[in-house]
Amino acid sequence: MMAAEAPSDEAGLAAQIAAARAAREPLLIAGNASKAPMLRPVQAARTLSTRNLAGITLHSPAELVLSARAGTTLSEIEEALAAHGQHLIAEPPDLHVLLGTESAATLGGTVAANLSGPRRIAGGAIRDHVLGMRAVNGEGTAIRSGGRVLKNVTGLDLCKLIAGSFGTLAVMTEITLKVLPAPERTGTVAIAGLDAAAGVAALAAALGSPYAVSAAAYLPDGAAEALPGLAGLAVHPGVALARIEEFAPSVAYRSERLAAALGRFGAARVIEDAESRPLWRTIRDALPLAAGLAESDAVWRISVPPSQGPRLAAAAAAVGGRWFLDWGGGLVWISAPADEARHRSITEAASAAGGVWTLLRAPASLRPGLTALPPLSPTLERLTRRVKAAFDPAGILNPGRMYAGI
Amino acid sequence: MIALPEPKAAVVARREAILADLARLVGPDALVSEPHCLRAYETDGLAVYRQPPLAVVLPSTTEEVAALLRYCKAEGIRVVPRGAGTSLSGGALPLADAVVIGLMRMNRILAIDYADRVASVQAGVTNLGITGAVSTQGFFYAPDPSSQLACMIGGNIAMNSGGAHCLKYGVTANNVLGLTIVTIEGEIIRLGGTHLDAAGYDWLGILTGSEGQLAIVTEVTVRILRSAEGSRAMLAAFRSNEVAGACVAAIIGSGIIPVALEFMDRPAIHACEAFAHAGYPLDAEAMLIIEVEGSPAEQEDLMSRLGEIVGRFDPLGLKIATTAEESAAIWKGRKGAFGAIGRISPDYLCMDGVIPTSQLSSVLHRIGEMSRSFGLAVANIFHAGDGNLHPLILFDANDPESMAKAEKFGAEILKLCVAVGGCLTGEHGVGVEKRELMGVQFSAADLEQQRRVKSVFDPDWLLNPSKVFPLGATPPVIHAA
Numbered sequence: 001m002m003a004a005e006a007p008s009d010e011a012g013l014a015a016q017i018a019a020a021r022a023a024r025e026p027l028l029i030a031g032n033a034s035k036a037p038m039l040r041p042v043q044a045a046r047t048l049s050t051r052n053l054a055g056i057t058l059h060s061p062a063e064l065v066l067s068a069r070a071g072t073t074l075s076e077i078e079e080a081l082a083a084h085g086q087h088l089i090a091e092p093p094d095l096h097v098l099l100g101t102e103s104a105a106t107l108g109g110t111v112a113a114n115l116s117g118p119r120r121i122a123g124g125a126i127r128d129h130v131l132g133m134r135a136v137n138g139e140g141t142a143i144r145s146g147g148r149v150l151k152n153v154t155g156l157d158l159c160k161l162i163a164g165s166f167g168t169l170a171v172m173t174e175i176t177l178k179v180l181p182a183p184e185r186t187g188t189v190a191i192a193g194l195d196a197a198a199g200v201a202a203l204a205a206a207l208g209s210p211y212a213v214s215a216a217a218y219l220p221d222g223a224a225e226a227l228p229g230l231a232g233l234a235v236h237p238g239v240a241l242a243r244i245e246e247f248a249p250s251v252a253y254r255s256e257r258l259a260a261a262l263g264r265f266g267a268a269r270v271i272e273d274a275e276s277r278p279l280w281r282t283i284r285d286a287l288p289l290a291a292g293l294a295e296s297d298a299v300w301r302i303s304v305p306p307s308q309g310p311r312l313a314a315a316a317a318a319v320g321g322r323w324f325l326d327w328g329g330g331l332v333w334i335s336a337p338a339d340e341a342r343h344r345s346i347t348e349a350a351s352a353a354g355g356v357w358t359l360l361r362a363p364a365s366l367r368p369g370l371t372a373l374p375p376l377s378p379t380l381e382r383l384t385r386r387v388k389a390a391f392d393p394a395g396i397l398n399p400g401r402m403y404a405g406i
Numbered sequence: 407m408i409a410l411p412e413p414k415a416a417v418v419a420r421r422e423a424i425l426a427d428l429a430r431l432v433g434p435d436a437l438v439s440e441p442h443c444l445r446a447y448e449t450d451g452l453a454v455y456r457q458p459p460l461a462v463v464l465p466s467t468t469e470e471v472a473a474l475l476r477y478c479k480a481e482g483i484r485v486v487p488r489g490a491g492t493s494l495s496g497g498a499l500p501l502a503d504a505v506v507i508g509l510m511r512m513n514r515i516l517a518i519d520y521a522d523r524v525a526s527v528q529a530g531v532t533n534l535g536i537t538g539a540v541s542t543q544g545f546f547y548a549p550d551p552s553s554q555l556a557c558m559i560g561g562n563i564a565m566n567s568g569g570a571h572c573l574k575y576g577v578t579a580n581n582v583l584g585l586t587i588v589t590i591e592g593e594i595i596r597l598g599g600t601h602l603d604a605a606g607y608d609w610l611g612i613l614t615g616s617e618g619q620l621a622i623v624t625e626v627t628v629r630i631l632r633s634a635e636g637s638r639a640m641l642a643a644f645r646s647n648e649v650a651g652a653c654v655a656a657i658i659g660s661g662i663i664p665v666a667l668e669f670m671d672r673p674a675i676h677a678c679e680a681f682a683h684a685g686y687p688l689d690a691e692a693m694l695i696i697e698v699e700g701s702p703a704e705q706e707d708l709m710s711r712l713g714e715i716v717g718r719f720d721p722l723g724l725k726i727a728t729t730a731e732e733s734a735a736i737w738k739g740r741k742g743a744f745g746a747i748g749r750i751s752p753d754y755l756c757m758d759g760v761i762p763t764s765q766l767s768s769v770l771h772r773i774g775e776m777s778r779s780f781g782l783a784v785a786n787i788f789h790a791g792d793g794n795l796h797p798l799i800l801f802d803a804n805d806p807e808s809m810a811k812a813e814k815f816g817a818e819i820l821k822l823c824v825a826v827g828g829c830l831t832g833e834h835g836v837g838v839e840k841r842e843l844m845g846v847q848f849s850a851a852d853l854e855q856q857r858r859v860k861s862v863f864d865p866d867w868l869l870n871p872s873k874v875f876p877l878g879a880t881p882p883v884i885h886a887a
Contacts, residue, residue, distance in 0.1 A: 151832035160611025181661035356605035
């Protein structure tokens, strides 16, 4: 049984880290461990969890800010925001179904993984909305960066480095986010019967239109099965989806104009609010891949230039993988039976397309031997090691989680 | 006045040899060394500080920048990067023993891709130059600092520049996808690309806003956005700052995020009106400029929602533009604000603190009290949606006493911003100006962690020295495995 500590305040967490540092004992950093299968496994005898650092500490709707302790669940935050007609701008996904975990995602874990959903293409990544944070570095020292105001360029923005660092630089204890009013209405323009190339071209036209498309995905017919809003539509070979989020009159106007502007790609259906919302939740959480996923499968999440999405789709299909595209083609979700040859061909295709990839899950037997992120150039490896040493000189925080030996 | 560090005597003594080496690295036509020519580089947008550098070099390629940095690192020479020199915080202020590396010759647009909605440019392209290159296709580059006609994208990266429209479209950091940087070792690194999320540590995020402390940026890839169908402005005048502030909160609370939401107080209204004759209400204590986007019908819908909200706050006046010309007229005074202040005062300091928007009226009240006690007038212009205050302190730089009072007044305003939960700078950067105030906002541990990150990139602290961090601390040493 792995020893687990879950202090209930920042001082307690700092004491745990200071003790581990003194003993040179590595720590597995977690919230509720809902993303434990992501990236590489950590060799550590002890786990340090932020799950008891919970609760919203500030929500000022008129100032568009919310602060919460790192262990607060995303669902608690989303509920509190919804009560005031607001939402998380980055639309972060809940990947527990895809990852085969049961626990609820925390704010700290989501920021540590810099996970953003469909709205990322219009509203930015969750790291863009981190206004400030408190964290404890690998020496057990509490540090603060940023603040609670919407604009802040005072000093080096350590929040950016810590967000997306998977707990390898510091353990976040409290995070302040910019939030926004939730849209009054959403609507989705769907064009079915397109192959991936035509689908992504349609999405590029949608995103290049003046109608402020807030999400743009392409799903091949296999992945589009059981999606809300598509009943009775001849999807094959695939469907392009573009979302509008505005006040009700604008959604009606923009959906109609967008459907007309995309007329050269095919007839469009407008999916109304009641089906548009669950449709995008399904895409956000990568449920089209999660359905039918086997224990022996691997899942990759790949960020590429949007026009390269179809190329990655072809690479996935070539190794018998399943896939779909978000972010106008720029986010490629792939699942396939896990083995080193498939891992190599998919990641090489991602690199050749000018993109980067993340290994989201793989069978436990393979994980230690697979690279989870693109390998670093010698120069970037040197900088990565130096940044790690600047925060965590003893290398005790989540060692090896992102890169072997770092 | 803020102190500058003692020049390294050994470097200054070797000036002739260094000039010869620099000329060899970039060619004599890219070297500026004559004293009268160096005067053009002795200051930036914070013109109260002046110091000619040892030399200025104007490289044309990333490889030349790499060669220069490798040389300066080997010789222990300090380096000050410079774009257009529009910094309002002294971010490009030279030192007597420093070589200024000016990026203005690197002014080419490298690639534009409308399908992927990105533009790649060299660091010396102006902010407005990017929009100019893509506007024929209906696209634009979103961050819009007031200096956008002159300021360069490399400097925008350094300062994480904002602008009047960043409430909706985000600041520079939210719009950058890729960078080519040169480290002090002379290594060229390409970060990110034309995709949205980069892998590994967030190098783009830590470099953007790092004020030239970590590396020199030579190429930038930014997102470009399709422009909305149209935009329209509204002007609303109020009886007090309190009421105008409450109206801002009500607008945000209604679910409307205007593309711009600008606040001006009475002195700012009067100065701008006298200068621009924009038809601003001289009887008002405060006014808001509110801009919305969309089709004509959508603008109409938003204007009627906004008109209803403003109506609840007993406005002294409400003017909704019906044409592009009327919108331009509403903006005319605001856009000419700095010129307007320059007309009524020999000099002014433009502060850049940020406050929680709920603190607006109490902070303006306190600034008014300080203005009376220092005996210096102040006009407040402010991005109301995001709490970014721009108090303009009027003074006379030829009068040392007036100058000293203005600096003290500015520092007091910034301390007040921090005390109410805000920060020292929202978009101008710390530079040399706010360096010694960093301890007001950050603890010793916070600052030490930032210093360590500086040392990660620049172990000898040669890049843009004497900026951002308070003087006097020893550079931390990083021991990486």
